[in-house]
Amino acid sequence: MIPITVVDVQDAEPLVLEVLRSGVIAQGPMVKRFEDAFASVAGVPHAVAVNNGTTALVASIQALDLQPGDEVITTPFTFVATLNAILEAGATARFADISAVDFNLDPEKVSGAVTDRTKVLMPVHLYGQMADMGRLVPLAQQHGLTIVEDSAQAVGATFEGKPAGSFGIGCFSLYATKNITTAEGGVITTSDDALADKLRVMRNQGMRARYQYEMAGHNYRLTDLHAALGIPQLEKLQQLTDARRHNAEALSKGLDGVTGLTVPAVLPGREHVWHQYTILVGDDAPVTRDELAAKLTEKGIGNGIYYPKLVFDYDCYRDNPQVIASDVPVAQKVAEQALSLPVHPKLTDAELETIVSSVREVFGA
Numbered sequence: 063m064i065p066i067t068v069v070d071v072q073d074a075e076p077l078v079l080e081v082l083r084s085g086v087i088a089q090g091p092m093v094k095r096f097e098d099a100f101a102s103v104a105g106v107p108h109a110v111a112v113n114n115g116t117t118a119l120v121a122s123i124q125a126l127d128l129q130p131g132d133e134v135i136t137t138p139f140t141f142v143a144t145l146n147a148i149l150e151a152g153a154t155a156r157f158a159d160i161s162a163v164d165f166n167l168d169p170e171k172v173s174g175a176v177t178d179r180t181k182v183l184m185p186v187h188l189y190g191q192m193a194d195m196g197r198l199v200p201l202a203q204q205h206g207l208t209i210v211e212d213s214a215q216a217v218g219a220t221f222e223g224k225p226a227g228s229f230g231i232g233c234f235s236l237y238a239t240k241n242i243t244t245a246e247g248g249v250i251t252t253s254d255d256a257l258a259d260k261l262r263v264m265r266n267q268g269m270r271a272r273y274q275y276e277m278a279g280h281n282y283r284l285t286d287l288h289a290a291l292g293i294p295q296l297e298k299l300q301q302l303t304d305a306r307r308h309n310a311e312a313l314s315k316g317l318d319g320v321t322g323l324t325v326p327a328v329l330p331g332r333e334h335v336w337h338q339y340t341i342l343v344g345d346d347a348p349v350t351r352d353e354l355a356a357k358l359t360e361k362g363i364g365n366g367i368y369y370p371k372l373v374f375d376y377d378c379y380r381d382n383p384q385v386i387a388s389d390v391p392v393a394q395k396v397a398e399q400a401l402s403l404p405v406h407p408k409l410t411d412a413e414l415e416t417i418v419s420s421v422r423e424v425f426g427a
């Protein structure tokens with residue numbers, strides 16, 4: 063079996079033991095060390111660690127002091143956490159369609175979703191490739207919107223040399239399957255000193271110094287035990303990303319030109335960090351996406367459908383007045399055709415060849 067993802071945190075052992083021996087196991091010096099390393103990866107002065115990526119999104123929106131009815135524009139083709147965070151923070155979600163080329167928000171569709179209640183633009187840098195920030199940033203400026211980047215899948219990705227999480231308020235996930243993991247965890251990145259300060263106070267029950275409360279806060283803290291897991295990975299992030307890139311290139315070289323199969327595009331000016339390697343199974347393919355997925359599973363090739371449906375297209379959101387569904391034909395089509403293949407850094411060249419030949423076999427190519 064070739065798994066779709068592999069977790070490797072073994073070189074964190076010395077740091078984890080250091081935490082255990084220190085007796086400081088909740089938020090302490092290791093979180094600070096992790097934050098400093100993360101801030102430099104994201105190219106910003108501040109990284110605020112929190113207990114997961116969803117919390118990072120919630121806290122970022124909460125810090126903006128929105129009013130009920132204020133709106134966030136995001137993509138319908140994302141993990142459910144993007145939507146759940148908007149709802150938990152009390153805002154209303156609107157959706158603009160995506161581009162089938164990079165799977166991200168299509169800037170041309172965003173203007174049509176702006177209303178006089180829109181306050182936030184929340185692009186998701188899906189699969190590890192950044193959204194078209196060259197056009198989204200001016201759009202946000204034109205409409206007076208704050209950018210919150212859901213960078214959960216894009217640690218280390220860049221757009222014209224600028225890292226994910228440095229264009230707006232950056233929100234990262236450190237969940238077990240993400241490119242960098244602390245088992246569970248999240249990070250908020252910002253260049254805004256006052257915002258970073260507010261998030262740090264909010265994270266710790268609204269407390270600046272012991273029992274001095276400045277706001278109704280929360281417990282959003284990450285632990286030193288978790289931070290210790292992430293530090294060695296941050297140190298070798300470039301190596302890990304290079305391995306993912308090598309694997310993606312091998313897959314694309316092997317799968318390019320197969321009729322009915324579209325390999326993922328890397329757009330000019332963008333450094334893709336390959337959280338997922340996602341192909342499209344077109345209408346002209348000899349099999350459907352679901353048939354391909356089943357056949358690959360049979361052959362022992364891990365694969366994943368991220369995501370089978372649009373995020374708002376579930377009964378639990380149907381009657382929610384904070385969820386404003388819209389017509390998004392491109393995202394609808396992509397949700398029917400997208401399939402992710404293994405691209406994680408542990409793949410061997412032999413496994414890459416097996417993945418390529420198995421897919422080609424199912425396509426009869």
Ligand SMILES: *Cc1c(COP(=O)(O)O)cnc(C)c1O
Pocket residue numbers: 114115116117140141143144186212214215234235236237246247248
């Ligand atoms: C993983 C993920 C999140 C949520 O992160 P958690 O750490 O699991 O809470 C949010 N958005 C996207 C796009 C994700 O992939």
